Every structure is written in structure tokens, then in C-alpha cells.
Amino acid sequence: MIEYIRQVVLPQFGINAANASISRLGNGHINHTFLVADPTRKMVLQRINTSVFTQPEVVVNNAAKVSQHLLAKQKVNQYLLQVVSPVLTESGELGLNLGEQGFWRAIDYLDNSHTVEVVTQAHQAEVAAYAFGHFASALSDMPEDSIVDVIPNFLNLPQRFSQLTLAMSGDAHNRLSSCQQWADFVLSQTDVLHLLADFEAKLPKRICHNDTKINNMLFDKRDMSSMAIIDLDTCMLGYLMYDFGDMVRAFCSPEPEDSINLTHVYARPEIIVSATNAYVNALSSVITPLEKQSLWLGIKVMALMLGTRFLTDYLNGDVYFTIEHSQHNLHRAMNQLTIYQSLLKQESQLLPLFS
Template sequence: MIDFIRQHVLSHFGVDANDAKVTPLGNGHINYTFLVRGLNRDFVLQKINTDVFKTPTALVNNAHKISQHLHKKVAAADYGLQVVSPEVLANGDLYIDLGELGFWRGMNYLPYSHSIDVVGCEADAEMAAKAFGHFSSALTELDADLIEDVIPNFHHLPGRIELLQQAISADSQNRVAQCRDWIDFVLSQQDLLQELAQVETKLPHRICHNDTKINNMLFDKRDMSSLAIIDLDTCMKGYLMYDFGDMVRTFCSPEEEDSTALDKVQVRESIFGAICKGYLSELGDTLSDDERKSLWLGARVMCLMIGVRFLTDHLNGDVYFQIHHEGHNLERAANQFTMYQSLLNQQDTLSAYLN
């Protein structure tokens, strides 16, 4: 793919392939991301997965609107992080659509940036949660209706379970039998679905990041402070309980989300407490009482829902998430279901941090 980029893509960004170095960047599951280092500038280049993001122009336009809003907040000294902005092509556009050869967009590269995949200490958890809270707080003044839905019903647990049931019925890869225990476990969680139906009707729609993994908050290498919130692809209207829940899902385990060492996969109480402290320090005065009460529900829903998505993709033949070996999505699913069980086992202790 790098040879293709050099031959067919770089020129659209005003870059001479002879003067540029292109290398893979990050470990995302969906899009293909590269760092382009040229004579005059460095930038991030991304091929959007249009099987997942069927309206990629909406994705780019959303990111542009959000970056413009955040730049205004920076100018007014109301936003303390750096801003990820679209890279403008040579013709002034924000993307290049090459049809079957891909939909490409660029973003500014932030020097001194560093990401981590596993939270090592309470200080990092609190800092990252504070940064995500700061990001969400800054967007409360931007009209949520200006942001398009790039993936309808993205965080909709009943719909995700319905898709799982369809995958079970089709069993296109003959994998249902090996997953039966986890399937039965998911389908037994009807109480959570009922609780969710009661709570969502009480919550306001806000612009949410919708993918608050620890590696979507960049640290500054120079002092390991928070630098920027990245990956705005799934920014849409939603409920903040899911942003909180995704932090819990990805910050609290001492293992990566595809670890098969399930005996080590658990919610670390101290990290959970640090998330609550950091997130609420930025949003505590913004959240309604119902939103604050919903955060514990969001933690449980996100662990179960991402597990359901991994399991569904495994049953369907791994068509959504990039995998590195057979059974990778099943391993990810088992990991997330184990996190969900750990939350349930510590419910009284953990939920007290939000009271």
C-alpha cells in the first residue's frame, strides 16, 4: 500500500514522493493510517474504511466543524489541548476520493506526541479522563444537530444484540458451536437491556467522542502531560455515559483488550476511581443528575456491547475489525466479557465512586 500511496496519493497533498517517507502509524482496527514526512511538513494520511464509514464525507465534515469550534475555544483561552485539524489538499479540498482505490484524507501531525495502550498508573488514568472530559465540555456549546451520524445506532445495545442473533442464525463460518457459552451469557443479560431502556429516555443528546480509548488521548513526550484528543471519526450525537464507559473499558484492565490471560483481566479499583475523579473534575457541573447516575450503567453497557461486536464479527468471518490471526475477535470478545463480569463482581465498591 505504501508504494500505491507514493504513486497515486501524495501528489494530491502537494507532496513529491521523492522527498517523502511514508510509514504505518498506530494500531487502529478500522482505517489504515500512515505518517508522511516530507521536506516542508509532516502529516497523518488515512485511508477511510468505506465499508464501515459509508458516508466518509460526513466523517470529514464533522471533524472539520469540531476542529473549527475547538480552535475558537483555544483562541479564547477556553481549551487547553492541541487540536487535530484536517490537512487541506493542493486543490483546497479536505479529502480525495479515488473510487475503488480508496477515500483518503489528511490530518495535521502533532510533534512530541506519544500514545499508550495500557494504563499503568492512577495519574495517567486521571489525566486522560480529565482530557476527555475537557474535550466534551468544550463541545457543549456546539449544536449537536450540526454533526451528522456517520454510523447510525453506533452505541445501541439492543441493535447490537439483534445483529449478533442474526449472525448466530446464519452461522456462515460454522463458528457458533465453539462460542456457545459466550453466546448464552450475552443473551442472559436481559436485566441490563431493561435498565438501559428506562435510563436513555432521561438523558440529553450531546456531542460525544464515542471512542475514548486510552490510545486516543496523546501524551506530550516532553513531560507526559495530556497533549490532544484524536480520532474524531465517530464523533456524533449520543450520551456521555458511553464515553465514560469506554474509558472504564479500556483504562481499567492491566491487560490489552485482546489479551488471552483472562485470569489477569479485571477492573482495577484505583484506576476506576481515578477516571471518576478526572472526568467529573471537567464535567461535574455540566452533567445533569440523570447523566451522572447513568455513568455506572455506561461502564457496564460498553464492556458488554464491545464484546458483542467482537463476537458478532467473529461469527460473520471477521469483516469489520482488522485481525492478526484466526480467532482474534473471539479472544477480544472473551476479554471484554471478562471485564463486564469484573464490573458486576465489584458493583457496590465501584459505583460508590460516582455517588
């Protein structure tokens, strides 16, 4: 793929391939991402997974609109982070459709940027949570109809339960016996569905990031302050509880997302407290009392939902998430569902934080 990028893709973005270096970047589950550098500039090049994002043109158009909105906010000092903007092709397009060879797009690379995969201290959670809250606050006045849903029902827990049930009933890859107890546990959590439906009926919808993992917030490696929110592919209408919940479930464990050292996988309360206070503070002029109450449910739902998605993909033969070995999705599912169980055990202790 590297040679194809050098010969075919880079010239379309005005890069002299002979003088460019190309290296893989990050560990995303969905797209293929590369850092491209020549003597004059650096950029991030991505091949968008069109099995997941079936309308890649919509994806890049949405991201460009979000970037434009943030830049306008930045100019009047209402957005204090850097903004990652698209790099246009030589013909002025946001993306490059090469048919069977994929849909490609490029975005700015920010010098001195640094990503964190696992939160090691409460201060990191505080910095990142404030940045994600600041991002959500800046988007709070962006017209709802300005962007298009790229993955309908992306955060739909009842549908994820249904997909798991279907995968279990077919068991096309004879894997159910290796994860029956985890699948049964997921399907026992129907009380969450009723509570979720009640909240969703009352909460305002907002344009949300929808993938608020710690590695989608860039730190400035010079002082470890917040630099930028990246990966705008899933920016869609949604609820703050999901953005917050995905962020905290990704922050709170001391182990990586695929660790099966389950005795060390748990939701660290000090991380949850730091992230909650920072996020709510950043959104103080926007967030409603009911939205604040919903944030705890959001953490639980996102850990349960991601665990369910990993488990479903494992049963379906690993057709969605990129894997490194045959048990990878199962290990991820076990990890996330263990976080969910840890949250349940600490509910009485942590719930007052959200009142």
C-alpha cells in the same frame, strides 16, 4: 499500498513524494493510517474504511467542524489542549476520493506526541480522563444539528444483541460451537437493556467523541501531560455515559484488548476511581446529577457491547474489524466480556462513587 501512496496520493496533498518517508501508524481496527514526513512537515494520512463509513465526505466534514469549534474555544482560553486539524488537498478539499483505491484524508501530526496502549498507573487514567472530559465540556455548546450521524445506531445495545442472535442462528462459518458459552452469557444479560432504556429516556443528548480509547488521547512525551484528543470520525450525538464507559473499559484492564490471559484481565478499581473523579471534575459545570449516576452503567454497557460486537464479527467471518489471525475477534470478545464480569463482581463496592 505504500508505493501507490507515494505515486498517486501524496502529490494530491502537495507532498514531494521523492523526499517523503511513509510508515504505518497505530493499530486501529478500522482505517489504514500512515505517518508521512518530508523535510518540511509531517502529517497523518488515512485511507478511510468505506465499508464502515459509507459516507466518508460526511466523516471528514464532521471532523472539520469539530476542529473549528475547538479552535474557537482555544482562542478564548476555553479549550486548553491542542487541536488536530485537517490538511487540505492541493485543490482545497477535505478528502480525496480515488474510487476503488479508496477515500483518503490527511490531518496534522503533532510533534512530541505519544500514545499509550495499556494504562499502567492511575495517574495516566487521571490525565486522559480529564482530557476527554475537557473535550466533552468544550463541545457542550456546539449546536446539535451542526454534525451528522456517520453510523446510525452505532451505540445501540439492543440492536447489537439482535445482530448476535442473527449471527448465531445462521452460524455461516461453523464457529458457534467454539463460543457458545460466551454467546449464551451475553444473551442472558437482558436486565441491562431495561435499565439502559430507562436512563436513555431521561438523559440529555450531547455531541460525544464515541471512541474514547486511551490511544485516542495524545500524551506529550516530554512530561506525559495531555496534548490532544484525536480520531474525531465518530463524533456524533450521544450520551456521556457511553463516552465515559468506553474510556474506562479501555483503561481499566492491565492486559491488552486481545489478551486471553483471562486470569489477569479485570477491572482495576483504582483506575476506575481516578478516571471517574477526573472526568466528573472536568465536566463539573456541565454534567447533571443523573448523568453522573449513569456513568457506572456506561462502563458496564460498553464492555458488554464491545464484547458482543467482537463476538458477532467472529461468527460472521470477521467482516468488520481488522484481524491478525482467525481467532482474533473471539479473543477480543472473551477479553471484554471478562472485564464486564469483573465489573459485575465489584458493583456494590464501586457504585457509591457515582451517586
